[in-house]
Amino acid sequence: MVSFGEVPNGPIAQAALRKVESGEMTWSDICRSLGWVDKNNGADTSRLRRRLGLVAQAKGGGSRNRKELRLMTGMRYETAVEIVRALGLDPVDFDL
Numbered sequence: 213m214v215s216f217g218e219v220p221n222g223p224i225a226q227a228a229l230r231k232v233e234s235g236e237m238t239w240s241d242i243c244r245s246l247g248w249v250d251k252n253n254g255a256d257t258s259r260l261r262r263r264l265g266l267v268a269q270a271k272g273g274g275s276r277n278r279k280e281l282r283l284m285t286g287m288r289y290e291t292a293v294e295i296v297r298a299l300g301l302d303p304v305d306f307d308l
Contacts, residue, residue, distance in 0.1 A: 218286040223306055224295055225264035231299055245298035263287050263295070 231237040243255035250256045261267040268281035287295075289308065296303045 217289055219289055219292045219306075219308065221263065221265045221284060221287050221292070224287075224292055224299075225266055227299055227301060227306075228260075228264055228295070229266075237299070242295070242298050246294055260295070263291060 228242065231242070232239060239257040239260060240255035243249070243257055243260050246260070248256040248259050250259075258267060262269045262284060264287075265284045268283050270281060292306070293303045293308050296306055296308065
């Protein structure tokens with residue numbers, strides 16, 4: 213698969229927040245549309261919110277207490293397109 217680099221996640225995060233806050237979708241709905249499930253077959257909402265830059269993720273190795281936390285500011289082009297489509301939106305509207 214050809215990769216087109218990284219794109220900012222802010223506009224997609226705002227669109228997702230609007231969908232969730234309006235009650236149109238839940239975080240779980242979006243994850244199920246993406247096929248993102250955890251080891252217990254539940255919706256992996258943490259993964260989605262990390263990709264959108266809404267929840268910090270650990271960076272680097274070492275013990276859990278020493279890891280630096282950071283918010284993602286971008287994501288792979290392909291991931292962005294998948295999330296936008298899962299939201300029922302058109303990637304063109306996000307310049308993708």
